[in-house]
Amino acid sequence: MNQGRFNQMKYIDEYRDTELGKSLIKRIARLSKKPVKLMEFCGGHTVSILKHGIRQLLPAHIEMLSGPGCPVCVTSVAEIDKAVCLARKHGAIVACFGDMLRVPGSNSSLQRAKAEGADVRVVYSTQDALEIARQNPLKPVAFIGVGFETTAPTVAASVLHAFTEGLTNYYILSLHKLCPPVMKTLLVSHEIELDGIICPGHVCAITGSKPFEFIGREHDIAAVISGFEPLDILLAVEMLIKQIENGEHTLENAYTRVVRDEGNRQAINIMNEVFETSASYWRGIGIVPESGLRLRDKYRGFDAEAAFEIEQPSLKENPGCICGEILRGVKKPYDCFLFKDVCDPEHPVGPCMVSAEGACSAYYLYGGENE
């Protein structure tokens, strides 16, 4: 193949190009006149913004706030306690994504339960969890379903697999959460007055753009769906600033290589087949109606909470930890008295310091030179 004409796309370098990045930054500086508050909903966006130093390169009057879009971070102490209870009391093999291991519950974590002898295994996909269930037919295997609309379809698919195969030892502890309802809750509270929102690109890849159109329609706030590479984010910021300066507020898509208006119908159908919405408790935010997913009656046999007696633990969080305010965009990690001195990735007090996508962890690891 003629390499000169058909350069191989790498899908990383193209979206980190220095010159294009610099010209976007210049354009933003030229366009932006008034002070604005933008929220990046996703933890993935926060990490990328800090890792590539984007915040320092934007005009100082563009304030970037982190949102609640980190599934591990919004998982409550009580939910971690439930997972620990499954591993300790019911002798289940608990399968989970690696991020969940270190999140502190009220008095333990899955990592500690593991050290004490519980069978906790890190998996990279629900298919691995299913495989563990197949290989251990005499033991209950519980997958800790954490994640937004992005991961829920894969968990739903694993339930369908288990259903078809007749697996009777596979369970889901569904801690899934949905993004549009919590965004609604944040905006209705008026705790912070936002001018624009960078919408979650990967969530929109599943849901499509429609569920986020209410942001502009009902709240007069500019919104742009963005990818996660530095150029994606800069482009989204530029589009937001343009809207704000022109007094517009609609939903635009800056991530067209991944997000289609209608989303991923197949994933949505699988998710709807297995799950129905329910109220869910978000750490730092409280109970948000219709923001959780529970297994439908047909698949209730796979519901770990229905199958096992799980103590209903308290919802008390560590009083010094301000993860909640950080998740609502009210405060920044630097505002927390525990940040760095007491709470660090080795000894996390709150989940925002545990998860790789947590705002505290991102600020800790990639905080700018002068901060």
Next chain:
Amino acid sequence: MNDKVLLAHGSGGRLSHNLIEKYLLPYLGNPMLNKLDDCAVIELNGRIAFTTDSYVINPVFFPGGDIGRLAVCGTINDLAAGGAEAKYLSLALIIEEGFPIADLERIIASVSSTAKEAGVLVITGDTKVVDHGSADGIFINTSGVGVIPEGVDISGSRAKEGDKVIITGTIGDHGIAVMSQREGIKFSVPVVSDCAPLNGLVSDILKVSTAIHCLRDPTRGGLATTLNELAVQSDAGILIEEDKIPVKDAVRGMCEILGLDPMYVANEGKLVVIAPPEDADRVVEALRGNKYGKDAVVIGEITSGHKGRVALKTRLGASRIVDMLTGDLLPRIC
């Protein structure tokens, strides 16, 4: 004919002797080891460097190496990072009952070929066998002694403002190669471990510059952690440039998928070299002349600001702090 290691192989009796004579001496034998005395007696002159390390890697065989090669390279490289010419190694094996003899033989053959490549002798050793479940296959400890040539003064505390920071090649190869073999990761990556003895590389650069200030092999914790250690020890700032740091596409791709940063992924055949600016070009040229340093490049320099910390200039021109590794990125990679 037993094809598994038995507890009796570690009893000190006949089976122990069989194990040593059949599987160890044929590969490692030399006049000093062959005596099988309780200790080896050596004569050395000058400043002596002495180091030890234990190897518990899982899996024991991985693309580009195995626990035997790693156990030789790791210890030799620690000596090399002190500017020492490695001379002798000890080799202690802790083997789990039931470990396949064929695997043991393969590992010892690898120890032998790596030691030969590096020009060092294994002159003393020990073999223990523990109950099934008390170890995971095989653990190895090696200690090494080496001699530091005259005029060489290398330490993590010697970095000076203006010095150049050099990396001898692509980062993260070892960690990703090992990780690709782990349970649960079912895609193959065209990356092999960089596991290699670096004493030759160090002697090559000492030929062109005896003024090298710091040498360190960025193993666990990766390049980021090693640079942080050097910044703290030297009480100096380090500024590196993101787009200068060599990373293989496959390593970068795998890191993207798994959410890792190659700066924190382990290496077993790379060195960070900190040298005065006037010697930097010569050092890079000498490194590139050795097969283990062909991708050597200057990635940054020692600064007067932000003492004890490492800063990175991103591709977009921003700067941010690069911290040490926190937590456990990948357990048991060496």
